[in-house]
Amino acid sequence: MGAGHAHPLHLDRPSPVHRLAAEVKIVAVLLFTIVVVLTPPTEFAAFGGYALLLVPVGIAARVPLLWLLKRATIELPFVLLAVALPFLGHGTRIEWLGLSLSVDGLHGAWNIFAKGTLGVLASLLLAATTTMRDLILGLDRLRVPTVFTQIATFMLRYIDVLAGDARRMRIARLSRGYDPRFLWQVKAFAVGVGSLFLRSYERGERVYLAMVSRGYTGRLPRSAEGRAPARQWAVSAMLPAASAGIAVAAAVLA
Numbered sequence: 001m002g003a004g005h006a007h008p009l010h011l012d013r014p015s016p017v018h019r020l021a022a023e024v025k026i027v028a029v030l031l032f033t034i035v036v037v038l039t040p041p042t043e044f045a046a047f048g049g050y051a052l053l054l055v056p057v058g059i060a061a062r063v064p065l066l067w068l069l070k071r072a073t074i075e076l077p078f079v080l081l082a083v084a085l086p087f088l089g090h091g092t093r094i095e096w097l098g099l100s101l102s103v104d105g106l107h108g109a110w111n112i113f114a115k116g117t118l119g120v121l122a123s124l125l126l127a128a129t130t131t132m133r134d135l136i137l138g139l140d141r142l143r144v145p146t147v148f149t150q151i152a153t154f155m156l157r158y159i160d161v162l163a164g165d166a167r168r169m170r171i172a173r174l175s176r177g178y179d180p181r182f183l184w185q186v187k188a189f190a191v192g193v194g195s196l197f198l199r200s201y202e203r204g205e206r207v208y209l210a211m212v213s214r215g216y217t218g219r220l221p222r223s224a225e226g227r228a229p230a231r232q233w234a235v236s237a238m239l240p241a242a243s244a245g246i247a248v249a250a251a252v253l254a
Helices: 022-038 044-061 065-088 103-129 132-141 146-175 183-213 230-236 238-253
Strands: 093-096 099-102
Touching: 022 044, 022 103, 022 132, 022 230, 022 238, 044 103, 044 238, 065 099, 065 103, 099 103, 132 146, 146 183, 230 238
Parallel strands: none
Antiparallel strands: 093 099
């Protein structure tokens, strides 16, 4: 897996967050997300506190706010679903600007929007400060099952190859009169997808056998740095610890 395979979400900038080991950032984001998900949707102040916790992380990581907002639009389909819940929900209803809205639907919409947005922003900060290779190495150090890291490694290594194959096949279909606007030509697209799958499967098998013959054991080479120091674990623990404190305070004051 060459160093040139950088994912488009990574921002190569010098910052204290970038220098943290991948595994400590993965654990911090995971624990933060768990706290956010377990928070009742009626604890509105708690979600505001969670959002404020991400602000210093983004500043320390030198991640622009506009960059985050643009890439956070990936959650738009879920936001559209959330907008529909107050109108489709059952139970107690309230009147607002002439609209009849379900209270349970409003809580459900807020639950999806708040938790989804915080989870997406935390994940974007992780992706922006960690290369894909380091993410996989971090998962490997966290003893994630080898089969998952293997799949991720091969996907990262050959995603560009597969995209190139798909692009060439599409050009070949267009040069032979294929027009995706016509429904009856969907068969050509389906055949192309099947052909791409078979070619990818065969290429993957050949590459895997070649790697095994060269001593591949199923794990990425260990870096010389070894385990993350305790100081980095302590620094990364500040985010989930602070979020847990906010959740406890909100529950006590409720």
